[in-house]
Amino acid sequence: MAALALPASAQQRTRLQVYSTLEVENINDFKKAFEAENRDLEIVWLRDSTGVVTAKILAERDAQRGDAIWGLAVTSTMLLKARGMLEPYAPKNLDALKPSFRDPSNPPSYTGMEGWVAAVCFNTIEGQKLGLPKPASWFDLLDPKYRGKITMPHPASSGTGYFHVSAWIQMWGEEKAWTFMDGLHDNIAVYDHSGSQPCKQAATGEFPLGISAEISAADARTKGAPIEGLLMKEGGGWEMDTAAILKGTKNLAAAQRLMDFAASRKANEFYATFVSQVAMPGVSSTIPGYPSGVAESMIKNDFAWASENRPRILAEWTRRYEGKAAKKN
Numbered sequence: 571m572a573a574l575a576l577p578a579s580a581q582q583r584t585r586l587q588v589y590s591t592l593e594v595e596n597i598n599d600f601k602k603a604f605e606a607e608n609r610d611l612e613i614v615w616l617r618d619s620t621g622v623v624t625a626k627i628l629a630e631r632d633a634q635r636g637d638a639i640w641g642l643a644v645t646s647t648m649l650l651k652a653r654g655m656l657e658p659y660a661p662k663n664l665d666a667l668k669p670s671f672r673d674p675s676n677p678p679s680y681t682g683m684e685g686w687v688a689a690v691c692f693n694t695i696e697g698q699k700l701g702l703p704k705p706a707s708w709f710d711l712l713d714p715k716y717r718g719k720i721t722m723p724h725p726a727s728s729g730t731g732y733f734h735v736s737a738w739i740q741m742w743g744e745e746k747a748w749t750f751m752d753g754l755h756d757n758i759a760v761y762d763h764s765g766s767q768p769c770k771q772a773a774t775g776e777f778p779l780g781i782s783a784e785i786s787a788a789d790a791r792t793k794g795a796p797i798e799g800l801l802m803k804e805g806g807g808w809e810m811d812t813a814a815i816l817k818g819t820k821n822l823a824a825a826q827r828l829m830d831f832a833a834s835r836k837a838n839e840f841y842a843t844f845v846s847q848v849a850m851p852g853v854s855s856t857i858p859g860y861p862s863g864v865a866e867s868m869i870k871n872d873f874a875w876a877s878e879n880r881p882r883i884l885a886e887w888t889r890r891y892e893g894k895a896a897k898k899n
Contacts, residue, residue: 583612584824589627590641591620591729592811593766596844600640603840604831611824613640619764620646620729627816631655637819638828643729644682644810645736648877651679657815659826661833671810671849680814681833684841684848687864688734688806689784689799691769696778696796705779708738708802712753720757721768722781724895726884729809730765730783735887736876737807737869752890761895773797785845788860799861808847808868 590597594617601613616636618626624646627636631653639647650656651673660677671682690711692704702719705711711720723731738747759777762768768780769787773795780786787799813832815825831837838850846855846864 583610584821585612585614586638586821586824586828587614587616587636588828589616589623589636589639591618591623591643592641593844596840597641599840599843600837603836604828607831608824608827611827613828619727620732621724621727621763624649627655628653634816634818636816637821638816638825639680639812639814640828640832641683641811641813643732644680644812644873645732645877645880646729647680647812647814648873649880650814650816652877655817656680657817657819657822657825659815659829661829663830663833663835666835666851667833667849668851680812681829682849683811683813683832683837684845685808685810685868686730686783686785686845687801687808687847687868688737689782689787689801689861691772691780691782691787691790692798692800693772693775693778694796694798696772696775700778702778704798704800706800706803708750708804708806711757711779711781712750714757716757716779718757718759719777720754720779720781721760721762721771721777722754722758723765723768724761724763725887727763728765731761732880732884733807733809733871733876734781735883736879737871739883740807740872740875741804741869748886748890751887755891755894758891758894761891763896763898769797784861784864788846788857789844792858801861801863801867805867805869808871810873 597615620643656679658677658679672678673680725731725735766786769782769790771777772780773790784799787797790797813829819825838848838853841848842853842855846860
């Protein structure tokens with residue numbers, strides 16, 4: 571009876587089930603903007619952390635629940651591509667995107683949206699109280715002064731956590747990177763299952779340092795927290811969010827319209843409201859509180875290598891460090 575009372579346009583809306591790992595406030599804005607231009611479509615979000623979303627999509631391969639992805643780490647998306655789980659599609663303005671922010675295949679299986687970059691969130695007030703110096707190098711974090719005062723995202727749960735680990739290995743090689751992580755582990759209080767949580771913990775003073783990303787540091791500063799986003803002198807890893815269509819969707823035409831919007835200038839302008847590095851040249855961010863030199867700090871990240879080696883790296887990381895993982899709710 572209630573359905574009969576709805577306007578015909580509302581009854582005929584196609585519902586797109588879309589996976590995302592982005593923050594709730596951001597995806598709500600994306601939903602409003604997309605639906606305003608596509609009044610016959612409705613986005614229903616399936617939102618969680620990177621590890622959970624990736625595992626869900628893999629588990630649902632034979633009983634697919636979702637139609638598309640709008641905001642998932644490229645290392646996870648590349649894993650889905652390798653398993654034949656994505657539907658290739660070239661958005662209308664694909665050529666307007668930076669080459670580094672798109673799948674090189676033709677047609678592409680995914681397109682990049684924006685990137686987030688390694689940073690240490692440092693609580694300046696708590697740091698002063700505890701007499702902690704601001705770290706300038708990743709290796710500064712091995713100082714016993716920081717013991718029990720650092721948190722970091724769990725790389726199996728968080729795309730942010732994984733890009734740190736894979737970047738350290740790319741930067742220094744396997745042996746030196748694992749030796750570094752052994753020393754860092756001694757100073758880690760907990761590995762949290764959210765990429766932004768270490769910075770939030772630093773913002774509240776629960777722990778004075780959080781290994782996270784520059785977007786989380788800028789967000790904390792914008793909200794008034796005494797946080798400084800520190801870029802390490804060696805540079806650091808970064809990840810890229812992607813949009814893609816899941817193979818087998820029953821709403822292919824609608825999912826293609828979503829991809830067109832996700833790669834549009836309007837969408838890139840939305841991305842630039844919360845990150846500094848976006849897929850479309852000429853779209854700049856004016857977010858206050860960003861550390862300077864973000865683009866320069868981004869290492870030459872081999873996403874294909876990071877994706878292919880993800881299971882092996884996570885298995886070794888878990889064997890060594892799982893004892894300090896936060897309990898899952």
